[in-house]
């Protein structure tokens with residue numbers, strides 16, 4: 001078995017939407033806060049050029065850019081995702097403010113600080129920020145506030161908001177809606193997702209709702225077939241996780257949805273990764289400049305960053321031949337179970353999830369399974385049970401996931417980013433992600449460059465760059481081999497049968513590998529000892 005850190009970094013996602021960079025001028029709106037991010041497609045291309053340093057800037061321009069930079073929300077201390085902007089500085093109704101306080105949030109994240117002011121004045125917004133950076137509240141607070149200002153009442157035949165995430169994102173979005181609504185108690189909302197009972201959803205829609213969280217496919221079904229569903233007064237359409245929606249081939253459904261919905265509405269599109277597909281979809285969603293009456297603002301929080309994953313995420317991979325993969329997983333999960341850590345494991349098929357969950361439960365490792373073949377209700381309840389599970393030892397009710405394990409590889413870098421984005425979420429969130437690869441799958445790393453990285457690299461440098469640690473690691477490894485060789489039952493413990501050549505060479509020739517190697521090895525020694 002070969003265990004290695006990922007050793008390179010570059011860009012996994014494509015450049016941010018070329019046609020929709022942040023701009024700073026020609027605001028149609030008179031709100032000062034919106035001036036810095038106003039966009040007009042044609043002007044944007046020019047701006048991007050400037051951003052790339054391809055044209056010389058005049059002094060005046062430089063000064064105005066400096067001013068803009070000063071006006072941007074500053075990141076809070078401690079390297080988290082929060083800025084120095086407070087929720088209390090915003091014109092938010094008391095009930096929503098109370099809901100936010102009850103969630104213990106005081107400061108806004110960057111995507112929130114930069115998009116909420118635009119959304120509150122009902123501009124169209126296209127937002128882009130890493131997974132776990134607080135996009136949900138960024139669009140939900142203005143949505144709830146818009147409802148409040150419009151004096152919408154529950155159970156009237158209105159339909160004012162539609163939030164369109166993909167199926168996975170539906171849970172956090174509805175949870176967040178629920179959080180705000182539990183306190184404000186003003187809005188009725190429902191969540192419609194494929195796999196649930198369409199008739200009961202139709203009844204609720206007929207009764208009238210204020211906020212609808214839906215997957216594109218199921219929403220289209222209702223638009224087509226639920227005659228009592230009155231959507232003519234839609235105020236705001238929010239498309240969350242646009243990149244995921246497109247990946248799952250919902251593009252055609254989205255076009256059909258757009259055809260049916262009223263055009264005079266606010267439109268919001270959020271995405272964690274930017275691709276050509278998202279760019280094309282954005283152009284299609286917002287239409288051409290002349291067709292648009294509303295102002296469109298692009299807020300790209302991480303556009304200048306090379307790394308598409310968050311700071312608090314440590315990432316690594318291990319190369320394991322297929323016959324040993326389950327053993328590694330089992331050993332790993334046992335250690336993590338003892339440490340009362342939460343681990344989310346990704347497989348490539350439903351039957352594989354089912355099988356491994358059954359097997360692990362049989363072997364005494366308690367785990368839940370979520371896959372497409374389960375009824376939606378079961379999926380939702382399992383998901384919430386997993387998130388809410390208490391960790392007795394620490395006495396905390398923390399929903400965060402400590403580890404993401406990708407037992408089967410992701411389909412592409414975006415898939416990878418979304419999977420690892422389930423950990424290290426929120427302010428100063430910390431988490432780890434481990435990718436299992438077969439030796440012949442190593443080529444995948446070329447495509448993941450930039451996604452996997454830094455922290456493990458730092459770890460690698462700690463050992464590789466430190467003479468004493470390196471010597472000590474070599475010594476530890478040498479003594480492990482000597483001890484193994486000294487075992488008396490040679491029939492069982494034959495050092496010549498150990499497939500260690502690759503590891504020995506790697507460990508001894510590159511200090512780089514040692515950090516991660518030792519980390520995993522210690523997990524095994526724990527198992528052996530237990």
Ligand SMILES: Nc1ncnc2c1ncn2[C@@H]1O[C@H](COP(=O)(O)OP(=O)(O)OP(=O)(O)O)[C@@H](O)[C@H]1O
Pocket residue numbers: 082105106107108109112129130131132133134135136137169172272421425426427
């Ligand atoms: N203002 C805030 N202060 C502190 N924590 C926050 C704040 N806003 C959001 N969070 C935390 O950040 C976590 C991630 O937020 P959210 O789910 O909105 O991210 P996201 O950007 O939508 O991620 P994804 O793209 O994966 O859906 C939340 O679970 C919440 O704990």
